[in-house]
Amino acid sequence: MDYIKRDLENKILSLSREYSCLLITGPRQVGKTTILKRIMGNDRVYVTLDDMEERRLAKNDPALFLQMHALPIMIDEVQYAPELFSYIKIAVDNGAPPGAFWLTGSQAFNLMHLAQESLAGRTAILHLPSLSQHEIHGRGECTPFTLELDSIKARNSTNEPTDMNGIYERIFNGSMPGLVSGKYTDRDVFYSSYLQTYIERDVSEQVALIDKLLFRDFVRSAASRVGQMLNVHNIAQDVGVSDDTARRWLQVLEKSDIIFYLRPYSNNLLKRMVKTAKLYFFDTGLVAYLTRYSSPEILASGAINGAILENYVISEIQKTYHNNARECLMWYYRDKESNEIDLIMESDGMLHPIEIKRSVNPGYELSGTFKVLDKASLTRGNGAILCMRPELSAIDSENYIVPIWMI
Known part of the structure; x- marks a missing residue:
């Protein structure tokens, strides 16, 4: 090891x-x-x-x-x-x-x-997050992911390229050091034991007399909804608990770093915004285990293939900031006219819109939604489509096509 x-x-x-x-x-x-x-x-x-x-x-x-x-x-x-x-x-x-x-x-x-x-x-x-793809597969110095062109180009020499199959293998395998290092070889036993230990120690300390089997089902229900706007009532119905209980249990998951949220971006100039957060897990391997996918290939063609890819990308971007002891303001955008942007990164008084797609050749029209941010109080900066393209490309001087392996 x-x-x-x-x-x-x-x-x-x-x-x-x-x-x-x-x-x-x-x-x-x-x-x-x-x-x-x-x-x-x-x-x-x-x-x-x-x-x-x-x-x-x-x-x-x-x-x-x-x-x-x-x-x-x-x-x-x-x-x-x-x-x-x-x-x-x-x-x-x-x-x-x-x-x-x-x-x-x-x-x-x-x-x-x-x-x-x-x-x-x-x-x-x-x-300290779980292992990043740079730590597992890369080399050299880690820098925060930004949409400055020189910074993106520099990632060519620090990150290891891979294709769509490779990305889904990374998603499926997860990022827990015990598995990645080879200390543990049975993935299912590892995640089963991880959940059991987590519930026995962390959850039981925070919630008295909790039904441990019911809580495990609750975590599985949450995992099936990664990348979606949070609907507490639906998760509660899945496992037969009240909405208030579901909210308390979600707070437990958030406090112990099992899940995190992406909040919607809004300001006084952007009207008719949705106000619901989106739900993500810190480790995509845990999501794949909980949702019972048995291989990267089945996961890549499964019902949550797009949502778990979005989860992976957002968590990997977060890791580049955590690993540099820096914070990154991250949001998503959706309004009642169905305009949507998967991710907005805010830095230096600018908003950087990002779309996340599993396509090798995403349509350039995807960047058209970025224009909704022109009404925001902050300036719209460079945007990007993060996708399975093998090399860095561009739509125009302000919008790039960035391979996911470059994060």
Whole structure:
């Protein structure tokens, strides 16, 4: 089993020279512990709060816990002892050196709330996603995906080309390090165990007396709707729970980084907009498993082939920003006249419209919808169609045709 170098490594090391505390969040089993152990050196103490004795001490006597362990320290699964945060704040305020505390946790929302309450301005918060296609198949430096022509062209030398079959194989295999690295070889057993562990540990802590089999069916129902506008009532009906229960369970999935949403873009100049978010999963392999597709070939011709491709593209773009410790404002557009844009990236006061298609030769007329953004309060910038074209091309000087393997 080989270690897969993570694009976030250099950013972690550079921020450790500036901040006394680093908090690394992300979904379960995406490699948070592995990356930090790989780069932490021999002088750092490692403590995991999966150890019940360490957890008991950290919760009941956080001051003694920190006295017992020398700095610098890495505390794994810190969400199990939120009592530590106030005492870490005291240590930082008393002059703890840069890089003194490395913290990891898999409940991003809760951890960020705790950090912002207790460690605001004192900690660097980074999000580690599952493996990106650049980390798995690429080389060289990862840069955020933008629609600047020189930036796109530079991706020729850092990303590995592939065709439609290759893209769907990447989608089907997913991006979990345990599978990609070869540590685990039975994909179905891995995802089944992943779900069981997630429900037993994370979900059961957030929802008392939950019906675990019913919740598993709920996750499967949500997975069948990736890339669609969220309809809570339909998901609730699928599994026989109330709409309020479905909303609470969706919040649990979002808080633990199983799902994320794309919100609709709107402003005062764009009228008659829909206001419903679209639903996506952080890992397309999990979606393929939950929706019972048995091979990349069947998935590529299945009912969700377009939706899961859209999910893959949006999550891969997000990863290029997370792996550079940057945020990207992303939206979609749909109005009541059926005008639709799959993705809008907002940066530097400009809106960049993107269509996502599984075609090798998408119709150039697809970029015509981009003009609806001319009425927006922000300037419309370069647009693109992301598709299965093997090489970079262009519709005109402002709209490009970009292969999905270039993300």
